[in-house]
Amino acid sequence: MENLSQIINNIVLPQSQRTIGSEKALIAANETFSGSLNVVLQFGFPAQHLAQHLCEQISSATGKSVELDIHQNIVAHKVQAGVRTIQGVKNIIAVASGKGGVGKSTTTANLATALHKMGARVGVLDADLYGPSQPTMLGVAAHQPQQQNGHFIPVKNADGIQVMSIGFLIDPDQAVVWRGPMVSQALQQLLFQSEWDDVDYLFIDLPPGTGDIQLTLSQKIPVTGAVIVTTPQDIALIDARKAIDMFHKVNIDIVGVLENMSVHVCSNCGHHEAIFGADGGKALAEKLHVPLLGQLPLSLPVRVAMDEGKVGDLHTQNQAIAEIYQQAAFAVALAIADKGRDFSSRFPKIVVE
Structure with missing residues (x-):
């Protein structure tokens, strides 16, 4: 069977041409004692609305039931030169x-x-x-x-x-x-x-x-x-x-x-x-x-x-x-x-x- 991480990384995010792998979103993918998968993803943008779709895609690709946990790490991005970001x-x-x-x-x-x-x-x-x-x-x-x-x-x-x-x-x-x-x-x-x-x-x-x-x-x-x-x-x-x-x-x-x-x-x-x-x-x-x-x-x-x-x-x-x-x-x-x-x-x- 193809490497589990590679299978998950190849899954495409809806509304985009991005994949889980291209976003470096996969934090963990572990099989549980019951045979299901526990998958943890983290994105640099809000992604809670993708949870159901991604859960279904991962389940379809791996043939296993999936427990999916999505996190986000949204950071400050570049602004015009000479202006500092605002606290909060x-x-x-x-x-x-x-x-x-x-x-x-x-x-x-x-x-x-x-x-x-x-x-x-x-x-x-x-x-x-x-x-x-x-x-x-x-x-x-x-x-x-x-x-x-x-x-x-x-x-x-x-x-x-x-x-x-x-x-x-x-x-x-x-x-x-x-x-x-x-x-x-x-x-x-x-x-x-x-x-x-x-x-x-x-x-x-x-x-x-x-x-x-x-x-x-x-x-x-x-x-x-x-x-x-x-x-x-x-x-x-x-x-x-x-x-x-x-x-x-x-x-x-x-x-x-x-x-x-x-x-x-x-x-x-x-x-x-x-x-x-x-x-x-x-x-x-x-x-x-x-x-x-x-x-x-x-x-x-x-x-x-x-x-x-x-x-x-x-x-x-x-x-x-x-x-x-x-x-x-x-x-x-x-x-x-x-x-x-x-x-x-x-x-x-x-x-x-």
Whole structure:
């Protein structure tokens, strides 16, 4: 019989061309007294959602019943030069659009929820200071962050996602009338003066455009990668190109493009219709040589869940939608895992006086 470890290492991970062997994930594979296999795997990305599939594949390949234990070791990856990582946060993912109204905040909330359900520790920073929506979408609009030793304690939603937003600190009916420097300072305070609790992935929901907040992000905040959200519509693609160009100029890697509202799914009959055009995000990703992370639907259940702050329930009750976001989130996690590791925290900070 072929070597047991080699059989397991040849098994392909779903939604990818990777194998257990290529990820160096096999920690142990031992036969028990009852004749079954006890297999221990460890990945550099969240992989709890793969457990059933991998268990079935290993059992089929070896002809034995399998007890599978999956662990993850998510580490900090490289950010732009000259910026140190933040205590309590391993990887920061900026979610940008260049244009408003393309579903960037909805995408952020759903990617965060999908990664959490895959086994990661996740946070969301609402950097859209003029129109904060994450507290509503994540179901924590009625909460207030506690303060401890001059720092905010991020609010946790029902799923355990850590959330910080200017929306917690201002009257929801009050307009934020601030100039650029004040907005940039507020963003830094929300990020650096929050006690993030061992976050594997922190999503930053950016406002539209390429202005002060985006410049602050590139100069002061350690960003592992950026996700660009667009619709297939030509007018949205124009602004998405500008956002991508901005990130290239400030040396922030583009994780990929997410095409949102790619099709409308009728809640009555299930009919799919590309009301904003077809494959615009896919064409943009191909032209700019960045990955297409997914094509997300325009769907009534998604809108209802966002308005009611029940994004976790959406993923639990609507399997088809959950799988779409799960695939997109997994693509993001794999892209981050492929980056080099960050070792800046191991070096002392040198001050010249």
